[in-house]
Amino acid sequence: MPMRSAILKLAIIFLTVGMILPGFYSSVNAQDGKPGLRAIGTPHDPAVQMSWNRYHDNAEILDFCERMVEAHPDLVRLEVIGQSYKGNDILALTISDFKKGDPDDKPAFFIQANVHPNELQGTEIAMYTAWYLAENHGTIPFITNLLRDRTFYILPTINPDGRDYFIYEPNNPNSPRSGLMPFDDDGDWEVDEDGFDDLNGDGHITMMRRKNPNGRWIEDPNNPLRMIRAPEGERGKYELLGYEGIDQDGDGRVNEDRTGYYDPNRDWGWNWQPDYVQRGALMFPFASPENRAVKDFVLSKPNIAGAQSYHNYGGMFLRGPGAEEDRDSYDRSDLRVYDLIGEKGEKIVPGYRYLTVYKDLYSVFGGDVDFFHGVRGVYSFVNELMTSYLLFHDDEQIGRWENKQFYEFDKYLLFGDGYVEWEPFDHPQFGPIEIGGPKKNYVRNHPGFLLEEDAHRNMAFTLYHAHQMPLLDVREPTAREISRNLTEINLTIDNLRATPTHSSHDLKNRISPPNVITLSGAEVVAGFVMQNPDLLVGDEQVYEPEALRVSNIGGMGSVHLRWFVKGSPSEIEVSVNSQKGGQSTHSFEVNY
Numbered sequence: 001m002p003m004r005s006a007i008l009k010l011a012i013i014f015l016t017v018g019m020i021l022p023g024f025y026s027s028v029n030a031q032d033g034k035p036g037l038r039a040i041g042t043p044h045d046p047a048v049q050m051s052w053n054r055y056h057d058n059a060e061i062l063d064f065c066e067r068m069v070e071a072h073p074d075l076v077r078l079e080v081i082g083q084s085y086k087g088n089d090i091l092a093l094t095i096s097d098f099k100k101g102d103p104d105d106k107p108a109f110f111i112q113a114n115v116h117p118n119e120l121q122g123t124e125i126a127m128y129t130a131w132y133l134a135e136n137h138g139t140i141p142f143i144t145n146l147l148r149d150r151t152f153y154i155l156p157t158i159n160p161d162g163r164d165y166f167i168y169e170p171n172n173p174n175s176p177r178s179g180l181m182p183f184d185d186d187g188d189w190e191v192d193e194d195g196f197d198d199l200n201g202d203g204h205i206t207m208m209r210r211k212n213p214n215g216r217w218i219e220d221p222n223n224p225l226r227m228i229r230a231p232e233g234e235r236g237k238y239e240l241l242g243y244e245g246i247d248q249d250g251d252g253r254v255n256e257d258r259t260g261y262y263d264p265n266r267d268w269g270w271n272w273q274p275d276y277v278q279r280g281a282l283m284f285p286f287a288s289p290e291n292r293a294v295k296d297f298v299l300s301k302p303n304i305a306g307a308q309s310y311h312n313y314g315g316m317f318l319r320g321p322g323a324e325e326d327r328d329s330y331d332r333s334d335l336r337v338y339d340l341i342g343e344k345g346e347k348i349v350p351g352y353r354y355l356t357v358y359k360d361l362y363s364v365f366g367g368d369v370d371f372f373h374g375v376r377g378v379y380s381f382v383n384e385l386m387t388s389y390l391l392f393h394d395d396e397q398i399g400r401w402e403n404k405q406f407y408e409f410d411k412y413l414l415f416g417d418g419y420v421e422w423e424p425f426d427h428p429q430f431g432p433i434e435i436g437g438p439k440k441n442y443v444r445n446h447p448g449f450l451l452e453e454d455a456h457r458n459m460a461f462t463l464y465h466a467h468q469m470p471l472l473d474v475r476e477p478t479a480r481e482i483s484r485n486l487t488e489i490n491l492t493i494d495n496l497r498a499t500p501t502h503s504s505h506d507l508k509n510r511i512s513p514p515n516v517i518t519l520s521g522a523e524v525v526a527g528f529v530m531q532n533p534d535l536l537v538g539d540e541q542v543y544e545p546e547a548l549r550v551s552n553i554g555g556m557g558s559v560h561l562r563w564f565v566k567g568s569p570s571e572i573e574v575s576v577n578s579q580k581g582g583q584s585t586h587s588f589e590v591n592y
Contacts, residue, residue: 041456043135047071052128052455053448055120055441057167058088058160064127065091065156072134074098075147081155082293085181088160090293093130096151097137097144103151105583108303109466110378112155112294113310115264115368116177117162120445121385121455122310126156128455129462149582150466153301158290159264166440170198172205172243173444176260177280179288185261188249195258197245199425199435206420206437208241210430215239223407225419225436247429265311266364267291268371271323278365285366298376302512305469305499305580307372307380308462313444314399315352315387317345317461319380320373322357322364329374331504337379337555340498341465345381348464349457351389351398357382377506378580379499381465383458386446390454406443418442470581471496472553474574479590486525487568489590490533491561493517493576498555501581507552512579514549515559521572522565530560538562553581568592 038044048067056064068076077094084090096103111129113122133152136143157163161180165171175196182191196205209217209227215236220226230236245255263280272278272285286292298304319338321327330338342354357364364370372380388397391409410418422436446454477491495501506512519527527545530538538560541548545563553559568590575585 041140043132043139046131046135048131048135050127050131052124052452054451055124055167055445056127058157058164061123061127061156061160062089062091064131065093068093068130068134072137075134075137076130077103081297082289084159084161084290085179085288086161088164090158090160090290091156092297093154093156094151095130095133095147095154097147100148101584104301104303106149106151106303107305107469107471107580107582108151108153108301109462109469110153110155110298110301110304110307110372111310111462112158112308112368114157114159114163115309115311117159117166117179117260118171118173118175118177118440118444119310119312119385120163120166120441121312121451122383123157123163124451125310125385125455125458126154128452129459130154130156132456132459146463146467149471150469151303152466153297153304155294155297158294161290162260165259170196170203170205170244171440172196173438173440173442175205175258178260178262178264179290180259181262181288182259183261185258186251186253186256188251190249192259193249195245195248196243196255197248199244199246199427200420200423202420204420204439205244206435206439208244208425208427208430208433208435209238209422210241210433211237212239213237220404220407223404223411225410225421226404226407241430241433244435246427262288264288264291265368266366268366268368269295270367270370270374271321271326271365273365281366295371298372302579303582304376304378306465307376307378308465309368309380309382310385310458311382312385313387314384315349315389316361316382316384316399317342317349317352317354318357318361318369318382318384319354320357320367320369322367322370324358324363326370326374327358329505333500333554334379334504337468337499337503341379341468342381344464345461348461349454351387351393352383353399373503373505375511377503377509377511379465379503383461385454385458386444390446390450406438409447410442414447418447468498468555470499470501470553470555470578472501472576472578472581472584474576474584474586477572477574477588477590479592481568481592482564485566487522487565487590487592489519489522489563489565489572491517491519491563491574492558493550493553493561494558495553495555495581500552500554500557501578502552514551515553515576515578515581516547516549517559517561518547518575518577519563519565519572520546520575522563522567522569524563524565526564528562530562533560533562553578 034045080089113126215238217238266281269285372378422434473494475492480488524546528538
């Protein structure tokens with residue numbers, strides 16, 4: 001009898017669990033009718049499906065942008081801002097919550113990528129940023145609030161000619177760095193007549209080597225794909241002949257007049273120098289149609305308060321100046337903002353370092369980071385994407401260029417997919433040689449499985465920067481009757497973020513107009529910008545006292561305003577007009 005009772009109880013328990021568990025698992029694993037468990041921080045079932053472990057050509061970029069607009073019409077807009085030298089469209093996405101105000105009236109963050117066409121992954125990271133913002137709006141409160149208060153202008157590639165050329169034509173990891181404007185590089189009155197030659201037809205321009213008992217190179221004993229210098233005092237086995245090519249024009253040189261001589265990141269209109277000073281510069285600033293289109297777009301958006309340009313290689317957050325002579329354009333107050341953002345970036349993206357261009361890298365004249373700071377007074381960074389630290393998380397490899405770890409990484413994680421093995425070739429001029437080395441999209445560009453993580457981390461850095469752009473909050477005003485026909489109205493405007501409405505460089509050079517705070521709903525007799533409202537220290541603005549002009553609202557700072565108006569108004573309206581701090585209007589009931 002006791003045994004039968006126990007069995008009955010167990011049966012009831014199993015029956016109950018069987019009825020409860022399916023619903024339990026369904027409630028845990030299904031979210032809004034979507035199967036599985038959402039990975040934290042990732043869109044669960046995005047409206048725009050994308051693969052972030054590969055690289056996309058121009059047609060795919062356009063398709064992505066159009067699908068984004070179709071899926072998120074209240075968050076995403078697409079426009080063509082100009083054409084490249086070859087007539088390809090230069091695309092710009094605007095990302096913001098359009099229901100929460102005009103995007104051009106909000107503080108804006110500008111992102112551009114693929115200035116150098118061989119530096120592919122900036123495009124994917126820029127697109128990932130647009131995708132992540134739109135797909136997580138309404139799900140992650142931080143993203144929702146960010147798009148309520150900010151606008152993002154994102155240009156996935158500003159070099160569409162060079163991008164498809166790099167993807168579909170034989171190249172090495174370093175070519176081309178430019179657009180496709182043709183030039184006579186070697187001065188023989190012929191244009192681009194002696195470029196790379198894909199001798200083995202594999203789509204990659206790799207290295208040529210030839211056996212030579214007096215050569216200075218040998219194979220790495222631990223990795224036969226890698227060439228290293230012979231030890232001092234010992235004979236080598238090979239000589240290196242450069243990248244695959246043939247002397248096409250009979251001038252005794254190989255690959256000396258190839259596509260892509262100029263450097264688009266020496267073309268920006270701040271401290272520009274000619275080619276004999278700054279190698280790669282064109283005839284004058286903004287000589288390339290691509291950069292000129294970007295410049296015109298940027299100048300049409302005075303609300304841009306932060307900027308980011310994606311390049312590679314080396315794992316760096318670079319700030320200006322590019323040249324030492326411009327160091328005085330960055331004063332202590334501006335550097336505090338840069339240091340806050342750059343040092344936080346080192347935590348957000350392990351293995352990346354916060355550096356200064358001229359001091360920690362090399363001198364650059366006419367660079368994009370200097371254009372944004374110098375011409376627009378905008379806090380801007382260049383991210384040099386990908387670093388050998390990402391291979392094995394070895395602290396000794398932070399900031400390093402190509403070294404033996406790329407070969408080990410290829411061996412253990414890519415299974416030989418990163419290199420072309422050395423193979424013999426009968427060269428028409430050099431005779432028997434061997435061809436091999438890294439594929440064009442290895443070393444500089446992320447392997448697929450590393451791309452999405454680095455995209456997210458670098459995006460997070462830009463979102464932190466965008467979050468720290470000015471955010472102005474208007475406190476409720478207070479009023480005090482001075483007499484039966486005169487009222488004093490006091491108002492405080494707080495900047496809730498670390499970036500001021502005007503950088504010191506902006507103020508010094510009067511790049512942006514002052515902030516204008518306008519009181520309406522009452523006849524204004526006098527208006528003051530108060531330095532110390534308690535001690536009655538302030539500056540009166542005699543002309544148009546209702547619209548007080550405030551030169552700057554500092555990061556995490558406040559400005560105090562005081563008006564004297566006729567009568568005893570019951571309601572007033574305050575309008576804030578700040579190019580880089582946003583525009584807004586607020587209505588208040590006046591409390592006495």
